[in-house]
Amino acid sequence: MNAKNGLELTPQLRNAIIAKRLSLGLTYCALGRFLGVSWATVRKWEQGRVKMCHVRHRLLIREFLKGYYDENFHNSMDAKNIGAYIHEVPTDIVECLQRFQNSHRILRARPDLQMKLLASAFTAVKKTLHTLLGVPDL
Numbered sequence: 001m002n003a004k005n006g007l008e009l010t011p012q013l014r015n016a017i018i019a020k021r022l023s024l025g026l027t028y029c030a031l032g033r034f035l036g037v038s039w040a041t042v043r044k045w046e047q048g049r050v051k052m053c054h055v056r057h058r059l060l061i062r063e064f065l066k067g068y069y070d071e072n073f074h075n076s077m078d079a080k081n082i083g084a085y086i087h088e089v090p091t092d093i094v095e096c097l098q099r100f101q102n103s104h105r106i107l108r109a110r111p112d113l114q115m116k117l118l119a120s121a122f123t124a125v126k127k128t129l130h131t132l133l134g135v136p137d138l
Contacts, residue, residue: 007058009045016065018046022091024073028098034069035060043102 007013021031021042028039035042035057044050053061063069100121107114130136 005055006052007055007061008052009048009050011048013061014046014048017042017061018091020065021046022094024070026073027101030073031064034064034073 009017021028026034028042032039032042037057041050045053100117103117104114107117
């Protein structure tokens with residue numbers, strides 16, 4: 001794809017997409033549906049794995065970043081995968097939750113590994129809370 005047709009996903013643009021998506025409480029899936037791409041494509045854009053997006057997404061991304069569709073998203077907060085995150089949650093926690101969700105989804109075909117992932121996450125969270133709160137293990 002040549003630079004004249006597509007939109008170059010510079011680090012500044014990628015950061016703006018991430019910030020806007022998270023400020024609206026959108027998951028990769030929700031933004032992907034809106035833009036007509038997969039959740040994985042949105043993630044690749046944000047992570048810098050893909051340096052250009054197709055020309056058909058150029059205007060949508062620019063308008064999304066300018067806030068033209070914010071009201072549409074706020075009016076759809078009850079829709080699946082929109083408003084999935086509480087706005088007060090710090091960005092690093094939201095990103096961690098997305099990674100966990102993606103890992104759980106990837107392991108869909110392996111329920112045994114899904115259960116191990118959940119058990120490990122539960123143990124890690126419990127241990128961290130006990131340490132932070134100074135509560136001895138029960």
